[in-house]
Amino acid sequence: MEKKVLLFGGTSEGRELTRFGLPMIYSAATEYGAELARGAENTEIVVGRMDAREMKKFIDESHVACVIDATHPYAAGASENIRAACAACSVPLMRVLRRASEARRASLLVKSAAEAAEHIEKTSGNVLLTTGSKELAAFARVSDRSRLFVRVLPDPDVIKKCAELGFDSGHIIAMQGPFSAAMNEEMLRMTGARWLVTKDGGAAGGTGAKMDAAEKCGVSVIMIERPREEDGHSCAEALLWARRQLGLPRPPLFPMLTDLEGRSAVIAGGGAVAARRAATLIRCGAEVTVVSPEFCRELEELKCGLVRRKWEEADLDGASLAVAATDDREVNSEIGAAAKRRGIPVSVADNAAACSFFFPSLVTCGEASASVSAGALSPALTRRLAERLRSVWEEWVKEERSAVEGEKDKKNE
Known part of the structure; x- marks a missing residue:
């Protein structure tokens, strides 16, 4: 029987991973989450919450080769259950996690919805809550609920929950996103909000649009911090990993050839991988600069510039091409992201999925x-x-x- 990927989704990342036709079981906790994957090729959809024991049973019975956890960054309980089930089944697991992005722009960072509600109790002015329905119970304890306007999904069960917690119809905004900055501005003005409460859902969660709207309207932002967890991976990394786990092919890469003669190339890293990359680029006529606190003997023997210090983003100034080949995966990731922001082609030696070009065997x-x-x-x-x-x-x-x-x-x- 054909082996499959078990993908725990209900997020934009989960939907992205269904685009490529891998044999997949897509698990969503709710019907709304399942709708994100409807119509995806080669994808079986299952709906309903599972605890760790139920997940283990499902994995054992479904011929699962590997598991991808693409649940929401704040779904800490679900991720714990997924980890426990995969460990019990000895099934490989990869966590897909969108990058945090907007915490630095918040007026106040708190660790929980309850802490956000405690702060609201001490303030005055209306509040727009954009944290979803799961945390509403904490905000229902605010003494003057007439100050609170809740934005939730237009789901009958969610609306019922709002009513049971004491939120009347005049204080419920039942809409499905995504929401642009302009739409967020209008809602802030319509509600007369002086406070916006949100989570850091990253770009995929529309956090940037909320922050932009709050700044424009002069509204203070209370942000609930993410649960502490291990670093996650991108969708591109997960897709490549799943293909390897399943032994599946992919479309061939397009071998785009380019003229590097006399053009600047910068390499971060001083080891054997950096030396091989430098030798190839020099052979192609590039003017190579290598940045690293230390250099291997092979690099010191090449005709290239050596800068003996840690990498800095300014090292990308004037570069036509970049290579991240340090022994620190986090630093390599930062170099890759910085190069992409500048539109500079970059190869990340320890993460093929983070590359904007693949370094070939020449x-x-x-x-x-x-x-x-x-x-x-x-x-x-x-x-x-x-x-x-x-x-x-x-x-x-x-x-x-x-x-x-x-x-x-x-x-x-």
Whole structure:
């Protein structure tokens, strides 16, 4: 029976991962979350909350090869259950987690909805709550609920919950997002809000649009911090990982060739990987600068600039191409993100999914070159193919060059 990915979704990340047709079971806690994946190719949808025991039973019975947790950043309980179930089943797990993005712009950071409600109790002025329905019980304890306006999904059960907690219809905004900054502005003005309460849902959760609207309207923002958890991965990383777990192919990479002669390339890192990248770029005519506190012997023997210190974003100034090859995954990720912001092509040595271009195995003879890649699915296959091609490439190029020259001579006779 065909092995499948079990994806716990209900988020925009979950929906993104269903786009590529991998054999998948998409698990959503609610019907609304399931709607995000309706119509996805090769995807079975299951709806309903499961505890760790139920998850383990489902995994055991469903021929699951691996699990992706793409639940909401604040769904800490669900993630704990997923981790426990996967550990019990010895099934590989990857956590997909959107980046936190807007906490620095908040007027006040709190650790829970209850703490946010306690602060509201000490203030005056209307409040727009955009934290969803799960935390409403904490805000229902605010003595003057006429100050509170709640924005929730237009789901009958959610509306019923609002009413049971004492929120009347005049203080409920039942709408489905996404919400633009302009829409958020209008709601802040309509409610006369002096406070906005939100979570840091990142760009996918519309947090930036909320913050922009609050700034424009002069509204203070109370942000509930994320639960502390391990670092997560991007959708691109999860997609590549799932294909490896399932042994599935992917479309071949497009081998875009570009002229690097005389152009600046910057490499962060001083080890063997950085040396190999530098040697390849130098062979292609690039002017290479390597930044690292220390350098291996191979780098010191190359004709490139060596800057002996830690990487700084300013090192990207004037670069046409960048390579992140330090021994620190977090630093490599920061370099990749910084280069992408500037529109600079970047290769991240320890994370193929974070690359905007893939560093190929290059096979050359004079100006004739070929690049070899297995789509980041199998470095070993890439290496073997490149070695085999190198064993014949020089001979092939010489033979074909002679043939071309011979044809020119015949035309000139």
